[in-house]
Amino acid sequence: MPQTALKKSKPQALKPVKAKIDRKPGVMRKGLRNFAPKTKNAKMEEQKRKLSGQLAAGTEKRLAARAGHLELLAGGKKDRKEAEAAKKAEAAKKG
Numbered sequence: 001m002p003q004t005a006l007k008k009s010k011p012q013a014l015k016p017v018k019a020k021i022d023r024k025p026g027v028m029r030k031g032l033r034n035f036a037p038k039t040k041n042a043k044m045e046e047q048k049r050k051l052s053g054q055l056a057a058g059t060e061k062r063l064a065a066r067a068g069h070l071e072l073l074a075g076g077k078k079d080r081k082e083a084e085a086a087k088k089a090e091a092a093k094k095g
Contacts, residue, residue, distance in 0.1 A: 037045075064079075
């Protein structure tokens with residue numbers, strides 16, 4: 001319990017409302033800026049995109065070679081057998 005009577009706070013005055021500032025045309029304002037990407041970073045991003053694509057393609061190829069029964073993966077046993085059959089058919093026509 002307080003030993004003395006509580007002090008009553010003064011009522012706070014309302015803050016004055018600031019008028020909108022007119023923006024003059026042709027005057028540059030400070031704000032967000034867009035900077036062009038640095039060439040070094042752009043080259044690195046391009047190389048990373050290229051290499052990650054190659055990595056994904058190689059992974060799919062290896063998976064397809066192991067699990068050729070999956071029709072979703074191109075380059076599997078089914079595709080290989082069809083290519084071999086086509087080569088044999090061409091060889092038979094020639095010879």
